[in-house]
Amino acid sequence: MSKEQQPPTLPEEALVKPVRTVSKIWLVPIVALFIGVWMVYYQWSNQGQLITLQFKTANGLEAGKTKIKTRDVDIGLVRDIELSEDLSGVVVTVRMHKKVAPILHSDNQFWIVSPSVSLNGISGLGTILSGPYINMAPGIDKQMSEDFVALEAPPVTPAGTPGLHVTLNSESEFAYKKGDPVIYKGIKVGEFEDIHFNFKERIVYYNTFIEAPYHKLITSNTTFWDISGVQMELGASGVKVSTGSLETLLTNGVTFGIPEGMPVGEQINGRSFFDIHPSYASASEERFKLSAEYVILVKDTIRGLQVGAPVEYRGLIIGKVLAINSLDTTQEDLLEQGYDIPVVISIQPGRVQQPDNAIGLAFIRKQTSLWIEQGLRATLKTGNLLTGALFVDLQHYPDAPPLKSQRQMGYEVIPTITGEFSEITSKVTAILDNINEIKLKEISENANTMLSQISQSAQALQATASSVERLLNTVQEDKISSTLTNTLENISNLTQDYSADSETYKELNHTMQSLQGTLKELQPLLMQLNSKPNSLIFTNGNGPRLIPKAKANSKDGAIN
Incomplete structure (x- = not known):
């Protein structure tokens, strides 16, 4: 039998095995999980x-919206806003960018930027649409920090700005605020940053920043003075008006410089303290450190004399008034002698070409004592008629009686003489006294009597004058007519004598003709005299020439 015809065999029993592989559908959540983990790690890192x-x-801050910026670049975002534990403020939590961590210095400055209008200008207009944001100014401190106290207003000078910080103090009534300018020759070179009042000293301190490169102008001899608004000074020398820049007309401000005559000094590299003086004149006084103090006892009025008034010697300022009536005086017989007002003055060696040291001070004291014995006297004079301001004038008076140097209340006394105003007052008083001594009533009665007599005499004189006038008129009317008639007759006779047919006329005409003929005959002689004035004495050479002849000898015929 062939293989195709063989009967089929029965199959064997099937072997079943379980499947152990994972479904591909689980790859999606696994990948998503890895991406999420990576994103969390990336975000965290x-x-x-x-x-x-x-x-x-x-004010104006919102969590999740308000940004942190520096130089207009976003560097963080506000995450949370909550009240502080003592409810004195708010605590804002900010998430900063990772790249910003190296610049979170402990002296960083934070403040809220919003629209504002001030005398310094308009700022923060960009926040009208975008909303307020927090600005950060990086510091320079090496220490890092995570907690900061924000500023209520933008800083005048951000940290790290090149320049110099100085502290100014003032005991005067004028005051400054943050942002007020520091001017140097019309240029704004700095600003006031912070204000602090010391209650113990009762002095206001101003932390001020001078920008680079102008901070190199600050030296040990630099002085600051006020130039706020319009300054008007009324003193013994007159009225002085000074102003600063246009900005200082609206706000307050100071300027600085080195007073004339002082050396530049050493440059200041660290924080230093300077006083703010009311004016340049007051600041210039700082160069004179030493002064010799004296007292003058004034008998006249001191109305118009103020502390700081100049002390002059022949028109040259050599010092100033230090105090007026501030000394404890114990004058005896006050009711009998009167009260002399003590005025303390100073003479500064630096103003009289002397060194501003102990040697110059000793020279001034010795020379002043010698001059007092030789007639140096003090007097009050008017420096300005408009204001009535007085100053102390020192002059030599040779006629003054010699006085030895005296001391009173610890000061050497410079004798005084009566001032010019008191002299004028005394002269006016003397004139008024003389006028009062005149018996004006008797003079008035005598004058009235004399005037009545003069009036009567005038009336009598007027009557006499009228009588004389009438008499003269009568005489003139009688004689004038006869006199005029005789005069006219004489003129008529004289005219007839000189008429053309009269003998007088003929004789006068004949005389004139004879005179004319004589002049014609004399004309050649006059012409000869005009050309040769000596012709009347010497001949003119035209006559016969005489030749002298010798006498003949009778014997030999020779000529002798």
């Missing part, structure tokens, strides 16, 4: 540091 900012208020 690339997220920045969390920092906290303390603000007074959270």
